[in-house]
Amino acid sequence: MSRPEITKWLSELTEKLINPNKDNRIYWAREVTFDYAQSNRIRVDYMRFEPLNNTISGIEKGDFYCYEIKSSVEDFHSKNGHNLIGDYNYYVMPSEVYRKISAEIPFGVGVYCPEGSSLVSVKRARRMNRKRSVSEMLLMMFRSANRDKLKNNMQGR
Template structure:
């Protein structure tokens, strides 16, 4: 059986492929996006994607945020960490056996993707949830996280 770290790595790669399958620079996404980082209740979203309606001011303001939380095991799912669903559409990424074990614990509005070979497939569709944070804060935190990743790559 794969170790949890390897499962997380594989699920993360599949998530990146799902979010941006052709490495398109017009797809706006970031990983490990932290909010409220200077407070005692900081949260980190594993992956976030922003999809504007169009590139006008109104289109950006009306855009949707997608949040993805990677869960490699039942223990990982049941831990208090990583259930930070602050987007318009929110998803877990997990192995099918984990989904089978925890499916009744997943909130109604949260969707689920599971690996199917070299791709992820939807086993539960997310429902729209009104986010509580403004688009400016969401984009700033995504930008901050993406900039951190660029610095690591240099």
């Protein structure tokens, strides 16, 4: 498989992991961009929000899960796509890539690798101290999800 094909495959598996039943109560977005007008703009491949419950304090205490797709060792070693800004952060990569770079994965960052038609956790993520507010994270997720919704509506015409 070519690198773009591997990225597409890993992306499809990640979407299946995040929301296996296409449940509209699962809050997630892809290509979530932060700091648009800055020179240090970042984009998280996939982001999921899991509120503690639907009360105000439950939303404020919710957790953000970030997933970065890495299709090759070269992709992992590139300066792009190491945007580990969630409460829980994961790389998603082929098993052979993980075997080659496992010692380089930061402590606390988890890893998912494909096994058959799904992803399995090969390294557990640990909670990290997020530096961005719940409101900023949710707004950026909402913006990205809305972009995709509008794009899909335009394609459906």
